Amino acid sequence: MINKNHVEITIISWGATIVSLKYPDKFGRIADVVLGFDDLKSYTNPRINPFIGCVLGRCANRIKNGCIVIKGKTYQLTRNDLDKHHLHGGTKGFGQRLWDSYIDDCSVVMTYLSEDGEEGYPGALLSTVRFKLTPDNRLEIGIRATTTDFTIVNISHGSLFNLAGHDTGKKELIKHKISLNCDRWTFADYTDPIPTGSIRGVGGTIMDLRIPKFLENCIEKVPPGEGYDHNFCVTPNWHGGSTYVARAIHPESGRVLEIYSDQPGVQFYTGGRLLTDAASEIDSNIVVKQSNNLNREEDKEKTLTIDQMEQDAIAESPSFLLGKQSARYVKHCAFSIQPQNYPNAVNYSHFPCSILQPGEIYCHDLIYKFGIQLANYM
Template sequence: MINKNHLEITVISWGATIVSLKYPDKFGCVADVVLGFDNLESYINPKINPFIGCILGRCANRIRDSSIVIKGTTYELTKNDFGKHHLHGGTKGFGRQLWESHIDGCSVVMTYLSKDGEEGYPGAVLSTVRFKLMPDNMLEIGIRATTTNSTIVNISHGSLFNLAGHDAGKEELMKHKISLNCDRWTFADYTDPIPTGSIRGVGGTIMDLRVPKFLESYIVNLRKLQVPPGEGYDHNFCVTPNWHGGNAYVAQAIHPKSGRVLEIYSNQPGVQFYTGGRLCNTSETGNNSASAYNDSSNHEEEYKEEKAVDEMEQDVAPEGELQKFISGKQGARYVKHCAFSIQPQNYPNAINYSHFPCSILRPGDVYCHDLIYKFGIQLANYM
């Protein structure tokens, strides 16, 4: 998709993934501002790709102990985070499936049917994602889902941005100004990123991002991070709703040097703000990731997976060691804290807290998430 302002977006049907997003800076220089890979093999290899650029679901974010209770019945989900929690729908979640796709006028529409019992979830879920690039540099992502049985649905999108360019690295990320329209956050302790159930105000804390500030003023340096739990931001914030309902302003990111600006709007109650602190720790725990990878047989496109693992061995750290970087597009090396992600969604682990917004989708209801990325240029810095 491309518009008259030279904003160009490329999506693929594997995981409904945005693989590139190019647009000019204030000097007219075009750069790709989202992380990604040059080949399909890297996208389908979970040892290399930690949910970069794809749809996150059936339930985005984490579920404590991979266990949910719906109508008195307990369901055990795939454990793929810290050996005990459930993350982004599991090892074969929405971001690791092949979606049906077609062009509908100026939109690209992708559809996926998640079968009853997939990754442990009850009910079959039919999901549709519509990507539409507008003339005013807005990318509208409309997400809809229906189910055959009561289940949890919380779908978002996981693009990782660096407005200086996907290969600009952590130094340029620290020069981004970030602001979130959030006055509360779902508290998580230092050792576990899953909310405890407590909701706290951000005022007077490192979580107060209501006024635009450079990331480097929050993350002092990469040896000693101010932000808990020691890996930079990977926290859920509570979006301040607008008075008339509908889509609310969620966040803004500015890279003053290039002038690129990203604004995000959504109708979801929360937003996960992530600064790439776990980017290179891509091996999934709990279920053996290699086993889960090789057992995938749902689509013809996965027949090359074993070959892909062999070809990509140079990009994967030896067992027991953490990767120093991920090999990305055009030879780029994606290191820790080289990009950020702002993912509007429901609160993490909402199914297990009655005072969190309800995440249960019932038969006859339609899940609706309208997500908007608005791209612009700031010619001068007025703040």
């Protein structure tokens, strides 16, 4: 999709993924501002692609221990977050599925039928995602879903942005100025990202991003120093509908991104887990278990040799993720702002309800608005 202002967006049907998003800066120089890969093989490999640019579902974010209870019945979902929690729909969530697609006037429409029991979820879920690029530089993402049984639904989109250019790394990311329209956050202990159920005010804390802040002044102050990966509570507007959620600006290029949504929360993530999620695969011929038979001296020598080879392989493993156009994606090289329901909402009665019933329609209207700021007035 391309408009008269030279905003160009490329989407593929694998995971309904945005693979490229280009638009000019204040000098007219066009750059791609989302992380991605050059080939489909990388997108389809979940060990390399940790939810980059794709739809997040059937339930975005984390569910504690992957366990949910709906109408008195317990369901065990896939545990794909450190083998402990359920994250972004599981190992084969919406971002690792092939969606049907078609063109509808000026929109691209993606649909996917998630079968009953997929990743442990009850009920079949039919989801539709409509992408529309408008003349005023808005990417409108309309998400709808219906179900055959009581289930949980929380769908968002996971594009990772760097407004200086996808390949400019942490050096440019920390120059971004970020503001969130959020006066509270769902408290989580830094040792576990799952919310405790407590909702706290952001005032006087590192979580207060109501006034724009440069990431270089706060990203390493978030305990335990890994940057932001937290859910904030969006301050609602009085008339309902879509609400202003967040604003990001890269002053040197002048590129501005504003986000609007009708969801109660937003996950703000600064890429601290990028390399952890996309762990490098070490040659399986090197990483082997120690021999069960250590009685003979030669077995001991072989084991010591294997251990040393394993240590060398780990030491030499790359500290970056190889992206499109040979870009090296490092830790804290991009940010993601994902409007959604609160994490683990199904297990807290005072969190917004995430259960969808048969006959109901799940709706999420998400808007990315791209602009240019010619001068810094702040």
